[in-house]
Amino acid sequence: MTLHVGIDVGGTFTDAVATVGGRAIRGKAFSTKDVTTGILGALSVLQERAGMSEAEFFAAVDRFVLGNTIVTNAVDEQKYAPVALLTTQGFRDTLRIARSARTDERDPHRMSAPVDIVERRRIIEVAERVDAQGTVLAPLTERAIGTAVDTALATGAEALAVCLLWSFRNPAHEKAIGAYLDKRHPDLPYTLSSSLTPVYREYERMVTTALDAAVKPLVASHFEHLANELRSRGLRARVQIMQVHGGFLSVEETSKAPISMFNSGPVGGVTGARLLGKQLGRRRVLTADMGGTSLDAAAILDDEFRLLPRAEIGGLPTSLTAVDIETIGAGGGSLAWVDGRKLLRVGPHSAGSTPGPACYGKGGTRPAVTDAALVLGLINADYYLGGAVPLYEDQARAALRKHVGEPLGLTEDAAAQGVYRLASSQMSNALRKITVNRGHDPREFTLIGFGGACGLFAASIAAEAGVHEVVIPRNAAVFSAYGLMHADSVFSAVQTSPWTMDRPAADLDKDFVALEQRAQAWFEAEDIPQERRELYREADMKFVGQIFEVTTRLPAGTFGEEDKDTLRARFVADYEEEFGAGTAWTEAGILLVNTRIRAIGRSDVQAVDAVAAAQEDHRLSRREVLEPLTGERVEIDVHRGFAAQGRTAGPCLLEEPDTTVYVPSGATVELTPGGDFLLRLAGR
Numbered sequence: 001m002t003l004h005v006g007i008d009v010g011g012t013f014t015d016a017v018a019t020v021g022g023r024a025i026r027g028k029a030f031s032t033k034d035v036t037t038g039i040l041g042a043l044s045v046l047q048e049r050a051g052m053s054e055a056e057f058f059a060a061v062d063r064f065v066l067g068n069t070i071v072t073n074a075v076d077e078q079k080y081a082p083v084a085l086l087t088t089q090g091f092r093d094t095l096r097i098a099r100s101a102r103t104d105e106r107d108p109h110r111m112s113a114p115v116d117i118v119e120r121r122r123i124i125e126v127a128e129r130v131d132a133q134g135t136v137l138a139p140l141t142e143r144a145i146g147t148a149v150d151t152a153l154a155t156g157a158e159a160l161a162v163c164l165l166w167s168f169r170n171p172a173h174e175k176a177i178g179a180y181l182d183k184r185h186p187d188l189p190y191t192l193s194s195s196l197t198p199v200y201r202e203y204e205r206m207v208t209t210a211l212d213a214a215v216k217p218l219v220a221s222h223f224e225h226l227a228n229e230l231r232s233r234g235l236r237a238r239v240q241i242m243q244v245h246g247g248f249l250s251v252e253e254t255s256k257a258p259i260s261m262f263n264s265g266p267v268g269g270v271t272g273a274r275l276l277g278k279q280l281g282r283r284r285v286l287t288a289d290m291g292g293t294s295l296d297a298a299a300i301l302d303d304e305f306r307l308l309p310r311a312e313i314g315g316l317p318t319s320l321t322a323v324d325i326e327t328i329g330a331g332g333g334s335l336a337w338v339d340g341r342k343l344l345r346v347g348p349h350s351a352g353s354t355p356g357p358a359c360y361g362k363g364g365t366r367p368a369v370t371d372a373a374l375v376l377g378l379i380n381a382d383y384y385l386g387g388a389v390p391l392y393e394d395q396a397r398a399a400l401r402k403h404v405g406e407p408l409g410l411t412e413d414a415a416a417q418g419v420y421r422l423a424s425s426q427m428s429n430a431l432r433k434i435t436v437n438r439g440h441d442p443r444e445f446t447l448i449g450f451g452g453a454c455g456l457f458a459a460s461i462a463a464e465a466g467v468h469e470v471v472i473p474r475n476a477a478v479f480s481a482y483g484l485m486h487a488d489s490v491f492s493a494v495q496t497s498p499w500t501m502d503r504p505a506a507d508l509d510k511d512f513v514a515l516e517q518r519a520q521a522w523f524e525a526e527d528i529p530q531e532r533r534e535l536y537r538e539a540d541m542k543f544v545g546q547i548f549e550v551t552t553r554l555p556a557g558t559f560g561e562e563d564k565d566t567l568r569a570r571f572v573a574d575y576e577e578e579f580g581a582g583t584a585w586t587e588a589g590i591l592l593v594n595t596r597i598r599a600i601g602r603s604d605v606q607a608v609d610a611v612a613a614a615q616e617d618h619r620l621s622r623r624e625v626l627e628p629l630t631g632e633r634v635e636i637d638v639h640r641g642f643a644a645q646g647r648t649a650g651p652c653l654l655e656e657p658d659t660t661v662y663v664p665s666g667a668t669v670e671l672t673p674g675g676d677f678l679l680r681l682a683g684r
């Protein structure tokens with residue numbers, strides 16, 4: 001017997017899924033500050049539900065994929081290890097000059113400085129210079145390296161970032177600093193920009209390098225603790241970590257560039273939604289992952305999620321390639337409050353798992369979205385997480401009355417309805433950003449909603465965004481963990497290699513061959529069999545004179561002169577897909593800036609035939625609820641074990657052990673062949 005395990009660490013809950021013999025076993029535990037304790041708690045639930053001893057369980061695990069919040073939390077909270085930055089003489093203030101972005105919405109003439117990753121006193125200039133062609137103009141001496149490193153360490157730095165001008169054209173000086181550190185300071189974490197992200201745009205490259213170095217000490221201590229705990233329990237499988245680009249890498253590879261773990265949990269959900277969309281035959285899918293802290297939304301077009309070549313992390317532009325995810329602070333634990341203008345607000349602050357929403361009875365006194373859903377009657381206080389966590393409606397009502405109702409002159413019911421509708425509106429705006437704002441018609445999409453809280457809001461979010469079809473996975477509460485387990489292993493490498501159409505095709509092919517050699521070495525190191533290997537060539541291209549690029553996939557195989565027209569046509573098509581038909585500047589020349597390869601080891605995880613612990617006998621009851629969209633108190637059907645029912649019309653509630661689905665008036669719900677819930681809204 002073998003087990004495949006996926007773990008998603010969220011802000012409120014740690015979710016876990018295991019597959020064994022075609023069955024999916026799911027479990028949840030409260031997330032903890034040290035992360036590891038929450039992971040072990042979720043694994044304990046899996047072990048119990050699998051009916052195995054601890055030794056049997058961990059010995060049977062042969063695939064272990066983790067999505068975690070360590071890097072995401074560090075970036076969001078701006079809690080970094082003390083990091084020093086070595087840069088070329090004369091470029092000490094690159095991080096502060098930034099792109100001179102004006103970010104104050106009310107005053108476009110006021111500049112808000114970017115957040116500090118590195119204190120200015122820890123930015124050390126190094127006497128060296130390489131020109132744009134990679135020619136050394138001012139050599140870097142070992143004495144200069146030693147002086148710079150000693151100065152950095154004297155400031156109390158625990159990690160070092162190295163980002164020299166034009167190092168992506170000639171990395172010799174950065175490599176010399178790396179060799180010096182390996183010899184003189186072997187225990188000091190450091191990041192070289194020429195190894196992490198050898199691409200042009202010195203500001204984005206410097207941000208990415210500094211962020212990576214700043215989180216390395218945090219990640220190292222966490223993984224050491226987690227690895228020791230798992231090994232002591234008998235785990236022998238390699239721990240694999242989800243990456244920001246949509247695939248996973250081993251812990252060893254991840255530790256070389258931990259910034260790539262940013263948003264790793266939400267990426268797992270998008271991966272799972274892509275798989276489910278394929279199974280349902282839906283080629284245009286929107287995802288809504290609503291947990292305790294936030295909602296993460298993404299778009300999947302023609303079975304592919306959108307990748308951003310310059311992802312924004314913590315409000316800062318980077319040179320990382322990442323899955324395009326729109327995140328807002330609206331989750332089950334998001335706090336409701338009244339601002340100074342007497343306007344109701346929801347989020348971005350969250351009650352988290354401790355003390356949690358007021359209804360948890362763990363000391364929380366401020367109302368959260370979950371409190372509003374409980375007061376509306378959408379949540380059964382005695383069946384939250386299958387009855388494992390009792391809820392207290394009186395405490396939810398007290399919090400809503402004090403912090404929302406009294407300041408606004410509303411009843412508790414009206415306050416709860418207002419919180420629900422405002423949260424829904426904010427979340428639907430996230431869907432509009434990734435559809436309408438990018439030229440897509442939301443009516444052409446199916447919304448896949450998951451996360452423990454999304455079932456209560458998915459229909460409302462979809463209706464307001466203009467989406468008419470919603471799918472709630474049977475394992476919605478742990479769907480991101482399920483997606484992590486089914487993710488592919490992915491390696492990506494990029495290099496700035498300027499090339500134009502008037503140059504020989506062989507020059508471009510040579511650059512790709514060099515990157516592919518790295519990919520083949522990775523395939524071998526990860527023991528990925530030949531039949532599961534895929535390799536793609538991509539290029540960041542633009543019309544000459546433009547600032548930013550569009551990513552285009554090249555024809556397969558060796559790139560020859562006959563492929564130039566195909567590449568041009570693909571670029572124009574991708575450009576107009578991004579910016580609209582007729583926008584391509586076809587009279588201008590085309591500049592290829594970056595070459596990139598994506599190596600994929602396709603997943604071989606077990607197929608899932610059934611969801612364990614799902615109730616198959618149908619139980620029907622009635623409950624009075626306040627319909628949040630109409631404001632009417634009505635008595636509606638509540639179904640447990642809906643799999644035995646198969647189809648019904650709203651308004652009703654579907655109660656599963658770890659999620660509840662609200663079907664509003666005018667909508668219908670039925671089971672898909674895979675046992676998921678398919679909602680069709682009024683007008684479809």
